[in-house]
Amino acid sequence: MIEASELTKVYKTKKKRVIGVDNVSFKVGKGEIFGIVGYSGAGKSSLLRCINLLERPTSGTIRVDGLDLTKLGTRELRQARLKIGMIFQHFYLINQKTVFGNIAFALKAAGVRADLIPARVEELLELVGLSNKRNAYPAQLSGGQKQRVGIARALANKPSVLLCDEATSALDPTTTKSILALLKKLNEELGLTIVLITHEMAVVKEICHKMAIMQDGKMIEQGDVYDVFAAPKAPLTQEFIGDVVSFHIPEHTLSQFSGTIAKVIFKGSVAQQGIISDTLQQFSVKGNFLHGAIEYIGGRPLGIFIMELKGEPTAIQEAIAYIKQRSAEVEVIRDGLRAFS
Amino acid sequence: MIEASELTKVYKTKKKRVIGVDNVSFKVGKGEIFGIVGYSGAGKSSLLRCINLLERPTSGTIRVDGLDLTKLGTRELRQARLKIGMIFQHFYLINQKTVFGNIAFALKAAGVRADLIPARVEELLELVGLSNKRNAYPAQLSGGQKQRVGIARALANKPSVLLCDEATSALDPTTTKSILALLKKLNEELGLTIVLITHEMAVVKEICHKMAIMQDGKMIEQGDVYDVFAAPKAPLTQEFIGDVVSFHIPEHTLSQFSGTIAKVIFKGSVAQQGIISDTLQQFSVKGNFLHGAIEYIGGRPLGIFIMELKGEPTAIQEAIAYIKQRSAEVEVIRDGLRAFS
């Protein structure tokens, strides 16, 4: 659906050249949700803006639905954009139009018949929970409300591709969830392809199929979300993923536990299948859970638990071996502190 | 430090009156970090803007450091504001000044001697990790970079109170963490009082001492973060807290487990002290961990785990009784499904 190859975007300012996007290639299949994460200033927004050619890439090509956008004339480009919805980081609502008017604008752009517009707008307002703000002007809306208008606008023309630049970062968790659920629904039911920039890994985990990490304009890692979460390669990726899954345990907490600290990872099949309790019952070790969860990433369970094992070193060794044997991965984060063993 | 009593802010538009803040009273002690959460449009920003009188409340009083701001003349109010830093949801940087200039502006406002400004600005830039963007204009910055300039500006004059409106919502997790660590450090070392609006409960958990939940302009619940997290009262609070702590387990996951599902809460003392493993070893039940963590809320550990217990119903009963006896709270979320018990 989207195919970017060797995209580069260089900003020229008076004194220096800033490389926003640096030779980035990626593919997003039809009906896929592609998440892009990275530090602030990594080039995420720049990349997204290259996709619908709001920013003309300095070099490289971008194909959407088979069309090489960089080769299109203005008219065709406009047609192509009707099928690419975009949600902006800074909303960019027309200040002089009501919520209704802002959404109707997008419909008019697509040439929707005037008499069909009101019903469609109502539908969209319902969708984002803003029916009661129909006649409010942007200046009278809270940040999250503005963002929701932006979302409704982007969805107005039932686009086949949706570009979201931090679409939920101004929203409370509940609204975020409902918006994500909505995106997921549109994705599943209508096959909407979504490219989504976010800094919340929870969002990636929740709805993305594929993901990429950007750093200094480059895409340093990309792949299936499940794979990336299960085995992040680049240090930056690990850092990001760690936020949701690998549970970096603060020193503070660790210092309270004297036993061996191990990370146990269950992939694919449903969780532990009693492995842990079996282990505890079979070997003379005591276990304390420090942290853990079964995450469903793209619907597949991934269980990661951090636990303290206390007992004779040999017993612990055996226990770990047993767990590994029962098809789980175990990583010893810290050996037991001798003093207490 | 901050004492708001019966604050009400009504916005009058041509057609209707919108109640932004509805009779809100609260106190924030010196050196406390006060988090405000709530849905989009709940009135959080409006309330924050009333604190430094950017928005004059329709009624009620606001005292900061003993001074009733609503009674001050313009000059005194300006003096008072020098000690109240503010981070805006929409950055509001001066477009025509560089990053340096924007921060220097705040220093000049406080009458800092011109020759001392550059060093102080550098220090602040270092703090927010933007030293290399010193001479960039806001239009050349990414969203997160702009936000960081806003943060540096707000901290410029070493304020005694800091008001943050979604200060980290545009930031990636790492930057968020470093900013939060910074706020915490300033709070601890200099006794900075902070009022912080966020929609990320993780932020509240991480650094707030007290918190409040707003809904429709009202403060529906407030208290120590630990207490609120451990025992949220209002349904909305539960919803918010649930996001971080109480681990709502999706139906999807639950259906994969046939045993009794119990939520075990360890308060105060360090975690489980082997309670779980003792239980598993003493009673003939198998246990599977579904989700859980030890959260440090305001430095005190709060462990919440959700687990599946499998075995004879009586054994499970006994196990639960044992756990309760060992001073943990247990809440049975679902009894074992008979078919499999």
Added chain:
Amino acid sequence: MDFVHLVEMLPDMWNAFVETLLMISISTAVAIIVGFPLGVILFATDRGLFWENQLVQSGLGFIVNIVRSIPFIILLVALYPFTKALVGTTTGPIAASVSLSVAAIPFFARIVESSMREVDKGLIEAAIASGATPWMIIKDVLFLEARASMVQGLTLTIISLIAYSAMAGVIGGGGVGDLAIRYGHYRYDHTIMIATVVILIILVQVFQFIGDLTAKATDKRK
């Protein structure tokens, strides 16, 4: 003040007032009808915008500046044949309106252009991303967002036109300003001069008031 004289002149002043309104209305209308699109083109053909076209930009800009360079009296005379062809006469308020319009068009066009420059580029981008046509961007984004500022600029234009219309007396355009000059300047008739200046002041205040009110009423930002 000579009241008998004032009363005696009332019909003339009324006439002049009607002539002024006529000239202002016509030339304001033309300034809007021609100046607005011109301003939009000047704006939208600039670098990085949706009709980017350096040639049209500088060409039109040059023409606009030429018209603005020519002293009004020279313009009046230079436009003689054009005025004659257009309205069939070269004197009177209608003929004067032709020159006033020609003078007002580039003035207003520049105002439209610079008002549009103040519109947040992000809004234009969002509209482009929506697949909006240039026409929609102009109508629903640029026009609306720049409206308050353009209304202020229109007020400026109208008030300048009132000042310019005083010179229309050269070709018998009449109007209050002409009366002021003929009586105040040429005839040293202080009564009429003061009376006409008062009329002009009221006229300008009324336009400013309406302009301010409209600008505020149509502005939906705070």
Added chain:
Amino acid sequence: MDFVHLVEMLPDMWNAFVETLLMISISTAVAIIVGFPLGVILFATDRGLFWENQLVQSGLGFIVNIVRSIPFIILLVALYPFTKALVGTTTGPIAASVSLSVAAIPFFARIVESSMREVDKGLIEAAIASGATPWMIIKDVLFLEARASMVQGLTLTIISLIAYSAMAGVIGGGGVGDLAIRYGHYRYDHTIMIATVVILIILVQVFQFIGDLTAKATDKRK
């Protein structure tokens, strides 16, 4: 075109050119020095702003409008005693500059006012929250943010002044516009008329060019 005649008139044209520059410089300088603060006050005393003061707002607004209402020639006459007291003479380019300045001040003040209205209220709020003094807000926020728009407005003012200065001939102000009228209009001297109009066009283009360039160079938004 009569080249001999043109060459013969060159010194006069040069004189006129210098006079025009003199008048424009003086009146532009005064327009900035007096009009800028006036515009700021008009802006900042409006509702909801840091110097909110309805009385000053409407009072100043009224005076500004009065000056803008008076036809330039009447203004010239009305300012006779003032001009005399100020510069000691009532004729010549310096005297004409007085009236031109008085006409330009309210024009530019309105432009400053409306440019500042376009500044995002949030920026002003952020400055207020920083504890900035009104003076700092004006200097570091309003002035900077409205600068590009004000430069455009200043261009408009200067070009309008060039047009107005043609009327300065009434009191012997001279200048290129006056030359155009006296030779072109009264004496049917087409050579001089064309030559002077060309000078005016160049002058206007140069100012427009400098204005556009400055506006762009000083604007740090995209």
Added chain:
Amino acid sequence: ACGSGSESGNAGDSKEIRFGATAGPYSDMITKAIIPGLEEKGYTVTVNEYQDYIIPNRELAEGKDDANLFQHQVYLDDFAENNDLELSSLISVPTAPMGIYSEVYGSLDEIEDGAEIAIPNDPTNGARAFLMLEEEGLISFEDGIDPLTVSVKDITENEKNLQFVELEAAQLPREVGEKPLTAVPGNFALSAGLDLNSAIKLENMPDQYRNVVAVRSEDADGELANDIKEVVESAEFEEVIDKEFAGFGKPSWMEE
């Protein structure tokens, strides 16, 4: 033009005429001294006032006006020739003489070296000022110069080193007292309430510098032309002149 319901005979609508003039005494002269006579003859007259000296002649030539009164014979001839217009004068009327006014000097002889003199900046009035000064021997021109377009540049000798300040004619009365010497055209002097006799020197006006009633040449022998002539030559006209336009120099035909 073909008034269907018109009762009057062949003259019909043509009895409605328009008279052009510059603002000031000459439009007053039309209103006060000529119109009453024309109305008696059945005309309805509208006066069109102008602010300059070019447009009225054009309007006359174009048929917008039927006659005008604001210029002297020399200017009319020159203008008609330069612009290829067929305009003719009908009759000259009493004209206010230009005067040189001064609050410093009692006569022209007292003028000091380098004195400033304010003069009109339009060619017609300006030339009259120069010719006055030449007649008084204060300045001189090359021979054969066109008396109508005489300008500062044509001065060959300037005995007293007079400094010329060119101003709009209407502005000149305001400069009396400001400048040591001011040459004010009579009509503006009268408008401003100056006493013509207070001038230190009044123009010695040859007939070709007296204002004339002008019409299109084709109409010069028409009914209207004859009627206007009759009115101006009437005793009633002279009566009004004597009463309302004191100080105006009468043309030679009137003196006879």
